[in-house]
Amino acid sequence: MTAIKESSTIQENKQAAFNECPVTYVMERIGGYWKPIILFHLLKGSKRYSELKKSIPAITEKMLIQHLKQLEADGIIIRESKPVVPPYVSYRLSDTGMGLRPVMYAMSKWAVEDSEANGKAIYRSLGEFPTEEAFAGM
Numbered sequence: 001m002t003a004i005k006e007s008s009t010i011q012e013n014k015q016a017a018f019n020e021c022p023v024t025y026v027m028e029r030i031g032g033y034w035k036p037i038i039l040f041h042l043l044k045g046s047k048r049y050s051e052l053k054k055s056i057p058a059i060t061e062k063m064l065i066q067h068l069k070q071l072e073a074d075g076i077i078i079r080e081s082k083p084v085v086p087p088y089v090s091y092r093l094s095d096t097g098m099g100l101r102p103v104m105y106a107m108s109k110w111a112v113e114d115s116e117a118n119g120k121a122i123y124r125s126l127g128e129f130p131t132e133e134a135f136a137g138m
Contacts, residue, residue, distance in 0.1 A: 026103075030100065034064070034067045037056055037059075038056070038064070038068065039097065040104055042091060042092060043105075046091065046092035047090060047091055048089065049068075049089055052068075052091065072091075075097075076094060076096050077092065077093055077097055078091070079091055
């Protein structure tokens with residue numbers, strides 16, 4: 001893999017956008033395909049790695065591990081491990097991650113409404129779509 005030239009115009013433009021645009025900032029932190037899905041599944045509380053993997057069957061182990069590490073490094077989730085045999089590791093939203101709950105709810109609500117308008121009605125059958133009450137007081 002080729003190293004990225006730090007002084008390239010593209011990198012300067014990306015850094016300028018990151019510093020000046022709040023949407024770019026958010027996308028840099030939680031953007032991509034898998035991070036919002038992982039966060040969505042952590043909305044209901046702490047989950048073990050195997051529970052996350054089971055709830056997102058299409059994600060590869062490599063991608064799940066990679067994104068969990070990135071989200072932890074960014075302070076959005078907290079990894080808790082207990083020194084027992086077998087190892088017990090769980091993930092939960094940090095205070096910063098909890099701040100994303102209204103954002104995740106708004107995205108989920110929009111998806112449900114838009115999918116219903118287009119005749120696809122997603123999430124209603126899963127029974128896991130968080131209600132507005134779940135975000136009260138946030």
